[in-house]
Amino acid sequence: MTAAEILENVKSEFGDSVVESKLDVLQPWILVAPERMREIAYFLRDDPAMQFDYLMCLSGVDYNNGKLGAVYHLFSTVHRHKIVLKAQCTKEDAHVQSVSAVWGTANWHEREAFDLIGIVFDEHPDLRRILLPDDWEGHPLRKDYKVSEFYNGMNVPY
Amino acid sequence: MDALQNLGLWGSILIAVILSALPIIFILLYALVTLYLEMKVAAHMQDRLAYMRTGWHGTLQPFADILKLLQKEDTISSEADKKLFILAPYIVFMGTYAGFAAIPFSSMYIGSNIDLGAFFIVAVSSLVVIGILMGGWASNNKWSIFGAMRSAAQMVSYEIPTALAILIAVMITGSLNLQDVTKFQEGGIQNWVVFGGTLPLAQKLLLIPFTVVTFLILFTASLAEVNRTPFDLPEAESELVQGFNTEYSGMRFAMFYLAEYANMFLVSAVAVSLFLGGWSSPFGSLMSGPIWGLFWFIAKGMVLVFLQIWIRWTLPRLRVDQLMYTSWKVLTPFLFVCIFGVGLILVL
């Protein structure tokens, strides 16, 4: 299926949740509302025409304009087509619905996005930091991150 | 020995102490040689050279290792049970060393010529289990406890095939006294128990399959008794750091190590005495005599020790339940069949 057809399918089911899309780039993407992420994910995985059963990558991004986002790269091993899903939220209210029930691999990817960017994934079974120590403060991959002076009594920048 | 009995109390005590100290001198020398041998054999099988710098081709390395272990700091973790922690290596070594009392090194020397030789050795070497359990428990370390539990289960299970295999040799030779068993096998390689003993030819040929199988099973069970690969789960480096040895360092670790090597020789010595002719020469009367006897005994023992080293560096290790399965469901039934067969042949 082409990206246009996939977009049509998603729009027909979730018309109002599709915020934006761009189809004429190298890798077409669809921007959807973050509150309905899981339903859209179930639809994309289970619909027989699309069957996106492989979540290649889930990245957290800080867009440097007050917005954070999660980018989902999906692939179907059955139909061999790809699509990119995006969800954006503001820094103050950084919530996206978790898809770890849909694809098991999203569990660790979302933990990493939470750890480094600070997006809280709702209904994630075990949302805690994964790469940084559990008592670290701040989300380092944000563009406005300032390294804290002290961590547990040790001087951080040297 | 009887002529020395009228030396009086102190004299006989002195003689007893000297005679019982001979095995420990042997063990210390043997440990040095085996340390070197193990590393060199392993290295050459792995296509590399081991020690080359300390002495000619590294022959002084064992001394350097011992020196290093002696001067290490003696650490005991604060939560460890101090008394048991300190006692454990000595009990392990004691269990092994006591077994050396009944081993006939030559026709002229046996530490203690008791009529229950083989039985005594099997019984006393079980003390090692207590020492290992103590060491594992007293370390206050979960991994040590794992190693100690596994080791206890393993050693107790493999006592059974060992005892049954010894029983078969005793059935053929008719005595538990290891010196008598060795004398029974004098006269050349055809008289060794593993080739049927000194029995009429027809019986011998029928016995040979059973005795060969029994010898192999005894060898395998003895590998398990000394915690060597493929049965070295208690000290599995890849899983348990060092098993029950984890918290030990310096002299105490050296004690465990020494006990392991001594145990290797002890089980080889038992197998040699019972099945391979002990100190008797394979050529009959050529090259035989008390001093030659010592040479033959040590040579045969070292061949088995070399085999143990060789197997260690070749095979992967068995998992704990597979280990138990092997002992209870494979080796023991085989030995029952062998006992039945040997008994039948001896009676008919």
Place this chain on the structure above:
Amino acid sequence: MSETKTLPTRYVTQPGEIKTSSGKTLRTDEMIINMGPQHPSTHGVLRLEIVVDGEIVVDIIPHIGYLHRCFEKHAENMINYQQVIPYVDRMDYVAAMNMEHGYAVAVERLLKIEVPERVEYLRVIMAELQRIASHLVAVGTFGIDAGAFTPFLYAFRDRELILDLFEMTCGARLLYNYIWVGGLSHDLPPQFIDKCKEFCTYFKPRIKQFNDLLTFNEIFVKRTANVGVLPKDVALNYACSGPMLRGSGINWDLRRDDPYSVYSRFEWQPQLGKGEMGAVGDTWDRHIVRMREMEESVRIIEQALAGIPAGNVQAAIPKRIRPEAGEIYARTETPRGELGYYIISDGSGSPFRVKARSPAFVNLSVLPEIARGGMIADLVLIAGSVDIVLGEVDR
């Protein structure tokens, strides 16, 4: 570093009870044991918190992050696209050529440039040599996990020859900085092709020797067959890739199915696990897939060596890399699986966001699923068969 002391509620131990024949009650508890960051067998600094009941593993909670070196933050901080290559090397230090290759492919797609044929051929040769070297490390350390110390040394003896080839080409044995965006840093030295052919003829019987010593050894088979079975649907759901996926019988190899570089010109087959010694997808299958992949890599190298075109390897390296604003996700096949780079460019000379989707990170997340219910000894083997490199897991 203070960790939170309270675990989520589902990990709290439930005490069980056993009644003895004399009527007393023995309490059995599950024990939480730490296969800590320093351990001879966790292939790096990985902490596995294991909840065990005797020897049976009830649950595993992996803790990673001990080797986190902020690769993604470095890649954003005012360094240009070429300067990211040494950082990319150091993520998976055992398979550095493949990491560089993946990154170069991603940036070249973003820039929409083509590289000369010679560059492609040399990249394939280096990538396949690196695949053999990485698999040798994997199977060697897998042998050590099982208790066989000797195959490890045989594997490393052969790996030395590959590292000599790399040193001859770019001067480094482990972290190369060789595959640049648009080309390579050095051309081949004159004696490389002959030495490489020599290596290929030398190496093929070595694989057989290794198999005789370890893979088909009765004890090894008993340890690894039917252990850590990864079913197909779980593998796809957890986005496993590489030998983990192929070991479960799924015929998927990015070199053939999402093509990049010139792999389509060579004749070779992805190797699958067929359940020869036990269930499909057990640790033995993953092991034999790695062994057979090494044979296939030798085939590819020989075919590539026979047809290297002439050319200049540095002709297409751009003086200044300034892609237009956009983003791309490009994936390549490393020895561990699917390596993906998600690169967002904002039109300037340095990337806006580089996310490295490392195969070991994703493959490791399936470990609790497949190791539950086995023994601790099995857990060690399963963790070894996932073939993780902590540099890649933590980045």
